[in-house]
Amino acid sequence: MLITRRSVIVGGIAVAGAASTVPVNKLVPTSSQGIGPFYPVIRPADEDADLTRVRGAAGEAAGTPINVVGRVLDSRGNPIGGARMELWQANAVGRYAHPGDVRDDAAIDPNFQGYALVTTDRDGQFKFRTIKPGAYKIPGDMRTPHIHLDVRGRAERLITQLYFPGEALNATDLILKTASPRESVIATAIDRLSGDPGALAYRWDVVLGIG
Numbered sequence: 157m158l159i160t161r162r163s164v165i166v167g168g169i170a171v172a173g174a175a176s177t178v179p180v181n182k183l184v185p186t187s188s189q190g191i192g193p194f195y196p197v198i199r200p201a202d203e204d205a206d207l208t209r210v211r212g213a214a215g216e217a218a219g220t221p222i223n224v225v226g227r228v229l230d231s232r233g234n235p236i237g238g239a240r241m242e243l244w245q246a247n248a249v250g251r252y253a254h255p256g257d258v259r260d261d262a263a264i265d266p267n268f269q270g271y272a273l274v275t276t277d278r279d280g281q282f283k284f285r286t287i288k289p290g291a292y293k294i295p296g297d298m299r300t301p302h303i304h305l306d307v308r309g310r311a312e313r314l315i316t317q318l319y320f321p322g323e324a325l326n327a328t329d330l331i332l333k334t335a336s337p338r339e340s341v342i343a344t345a346i347d348r349l350s351g352d353p354g355a356l357a358y359r360w361d362v363v364l365g366i367g
Contacts, residue, residue: 182231185365187335189317192304194252196244196271207245207269207286217268219248219287221355224318224343227280228307230367235280241362242306243284244271250292250299262292285355291325300325300332305362312366318343320358 202211208221228239246252251262253270268287276282289301303318319332319342326332326342335341343360 183229183233183363184337184340185231185363186314186316186340186361187337188315189304189331189335189341191306191315192317193256194244194246194254195304195306196253197255200253200269200271202269203271203273204269205272205274205282205284207272207284208267210267210269213267215267217247217287218265219268219290221285221352222288223283223285223349223352223355223357224303224360225281225283225346225349225357226343226360226362228276228282228309228362228364229280230309231363231365234367235276235278236309236364236367237276237278237280238310239276239280239282239362239364240308241274241276241282242271243274243286243303245286245289245303246292248287248290250290259292262290285352288320288356291323297330298325298328300329302329302332307362307364309364309367312364314362314364316362317341318360321345 208217228236230236247265247268249262251257251264253264272284274282274284289303291301292299300323301320305316305318307314319326321342343358346357346359348355348357
């Protein structure tokens with residue numbers, strides 16, 4: 157007997173029309189997070205995946221360099237190739253290159269790009285190099301180090317934030333407390349990349365519910 161997708165084996169006999177009871181293990185979607193007040197008003201001319209250098213400038217961004225690698229997946233674990241990822245963040249002293257960030261206790265770093273536009277490859281993989289962002293004050297709270305992301309898959313858009321493991325402020329950050337599940341927005345520290353031993357490295361996969 158020809159066994160179709162709507163057939164299952166019962167006692168060695170193919171039973172047409174029976175529904176499969178084999179569970180499908182689904183990944184938990186990454187938690188959404190607010191876009192925040194500092195989404196770039198004016199995007200920099202340089203949008204590549206290395207935020208530690210600005211095209212045409214001789215210097216390098218101040219701070220601890222890091223690499224972030226990962227994949228964008230759907231809830232079944234299928235890679236999403238061609239996903240578009242915008243990311244933006246504060247510099248090493250917690251300052252955004254944004255007209256709304258008017259603090260005078262932290263300076264803008266002219267050698268820090270602060271924004272990137274990254275596209276996943278056909279296997280859903282991405283990589284970017286940046287500096288670890290600094291913490292900063294907001295009314296009534298301190299923001300723990302984080303990176304903002306706007307991820308657009310084939311049929312879904314996710315605005316979220318990436319956090320770092322082991323940060324003391326993770327326990328009190330009011331925005332991080334809204335994440336569910338919390339673990340979905342915290343990266344994992346990994347061994348430094350062989351081609352870039354001077355930078356710390358983290359892994360973080362983004363899971364879209366639909367893809």
